[in-house]
Amino acid sequence: MxxxxxxxxxxxxxxxxxxxxxxxxxxxxxxxxxxxxxxxxxxxxxxxxxxxxxxxxxxxxxxxxxxxxxxxxxxxxxxxxxxxxxxxxxxxxxxxxxxxxxxxxxxxxxxxxxxxxxxxxxxxxxxxxxxxxxxxxxxxxxxxxxxxxxxxxxxxxxxxxxxxxxxxxxxxxxxxxxxxxxxxxxxxxxxxxxxxxxxxxxxxxxxxxxxxxxxxxxxxxxxxxxxxxxxxxxxxxxxxxxxxxxRGAKIYCEIVGGSVTSDAYHITAPDPEGSGAARAVLAALSQAGASVTDVEHVNAHATSTPVGDIAEYTAIKRVFGDHTGELIVSATKAATGHLLGGAGAIEAIFTILALKEQLAPPTINLDNQDPAIELNVPRVPTKLSRPNAVAISNSFGFGGHNAVLAFRNL
Missing domain, CATH: 3.40.47.10 (Thiolase/Chalcone synthase)
Structure with a gap:
């Protein structure tokens, strides 16, 4: 390959x-x-x-x-x-x-x-x-x-x-x-x-x-x-x-994984168990030849819906287990809104720039974090500490579609 x-x-x-x-x-x-x-x-x-x-x-x-x-x-x-x-x-x-x-x-x-x-x-x-x-x-x-x-x-x-x-x-x-x-x-x-x-x-x-x-x-x-x-x-x-x-091109980073799965659960609601989303994350990491502990940063799908945010957290926890607390998670739709079919592309760019600059973007409007979602979600730009770590970007859609990308610095 x-x-x-x-x-x-x-x-x-x-x-x-x-x-x-x-x-x-x-x-x-x-x-x-x-x-x-x-x-x-x-x-x-x-x-x-x-x-x-x-x-x-x-x-x-x-x-x-x-x-x-x-x-x-x-x-x-x-x-x-x-x-x-x-x-x-x-x-x-x-x-x-x-x-x-x-x-x-x-x-x-x-x-x-x-x-x-x-x-x-x-x-x-x-x-x-x-x-x-x-x-x-x-x-x-x-x-x-x-x-x-x-x-x-x-x-x-x-x-x-x-x-x-x-x-x-x-x-x-x-x-x-x-x-x-x-x-x-x-x-x-x-x-x-x-x-x-x-x-x-x-x-x-x-x-x-x-x-x-x-x-x-x-x-x-x-x-x-x-x-x-x-x-x-x-x-x-x-x-x-x-x-x-x-050709001596400027290189932002390497894309090392791109996976697609489906829930086969509901036309609009995500699988509350997060199994399809979790499989997408694991498949992207497998393509990257990476383990869950290799991941430092996640750009989450995080749409701000009561059900969707919990389902994604469940999937993240299912994949990363005890490593979940070590992840630095950004929910950038708080600033951009949800660009639907364009959201994944914008958030992939954010993930790439976070890797390049070793800086996770902040999540605004997070005044009282849901106690059921135990993620490290910085409110200010936050330095990443592992230049060789993997960063992933999650996207999920109506119809039970799941697509996850994995990036790593060269």
């Missing part, structure tokens, strides 16, 4: 329009959550009036023509991918050896629902001819593939909130097995729309702290009451260690 490294990162998030600004805001303990001011909030009497909106509008980065032909999810994806590609030094690679594996959880929901409104109000002749290419879930991956000229395959993982991690895991294995030499991977989401917000609120999944949005996402806190919607994208460039060293 070929060794795989990370050579490029890109992002646009509720905390910043690129990786540097996002990471800086995260370390500073800032919140990217804000009140929604769109007219549709009052028009439809939306019960949740806040979200993690992208800090930098896509229209400020893309050309008008690009924005017009892409759903917002694809806009974010293209922005993040271009950043990652530039950060990697725009590697010279044969198009037939360059692939894209880019995820989304929901896809072009804005395009789909806007087109349906147009159909109802103005008739079929006014529906835009680009509607289907814009709404299809593989739109973000296709946009990146065409932009970079990738011909080794363009794929899309759609596995709810595990999508971003699954995409990165798929990319990792494609390079390991020789299908491609370089893969641009990650995830994007743009679902801050009245219908998804109303639907998530109806299932009591969202926090309803309308009067205090920056404090709404509270992973592991006794007062947590649901997750906060977020939007944006994260992108990584993965390539073989051999090619990265040959």
């Amino acid at each position: 070929r060794r795989v490294v990370v050579t490029g990162l890109g992002a646009t998030t509720p905390l910043g329009g690129d990786v540097a600004s996002t990471w800086s805001a995260l370390l500073a303990g800032e919140s990217g959550i804000s009140t929604l001011t769109q007219s549709w909030v009052q028009q439809y009497e939306i019960p949740v009036t806040f979200a993690g909106q992208a800090k930098v509008l896509a229209s400020e980065v893309l050309t008008p023509q690009e924005a017009k032909r892409l759903d917002p999810s694809s806009q974010f994806a293209l922005i993040a991918a271009r950043q990652a590609w530039e950060d990697a030094g725009s590697p010279e690679v044969e198009p037939e050896r360059l692939a894209v594996d880019f995820a989304t959880g929901i896809g072009g929901v804005w395009t789909l629902l806007d087109a349906f409104d147009t159909l109802k109000e103005r008739g079929p002749r006014r529906v835009l001819p680009m509607t289907v290419p814009m709404l299809m879930p593989n739109g973000p991956a296709a946009a990146i593939g065409m932009d970079l000229g990738a011909r080794a395959g363009v794929r899309t993982a759609v596995s709810a909130c595990a999508s971003g991690n699954e995409s990165i895991a798929n990319a990792f294995h494609r390079i390991q097995t020789g299908e491609a030499d370089v893969v641009v991977c990650g995830g994007a989401e743009a679902a801050i729309h009245p219908l998804p917000i109303s639907a998530f609120a109806a299932m009591h999944a969202l926090s309803k702290r309308n009067e205090d949005p920056t404090k709404a996402s509270r992973p592991y806190d006794t007062d947590r009451d649901g997750f906060v919607m977020g939007e944006g994208a994260g992108a990584l460039v993965l390539e073989t260690l051999e090619s990265a060293q040959a």
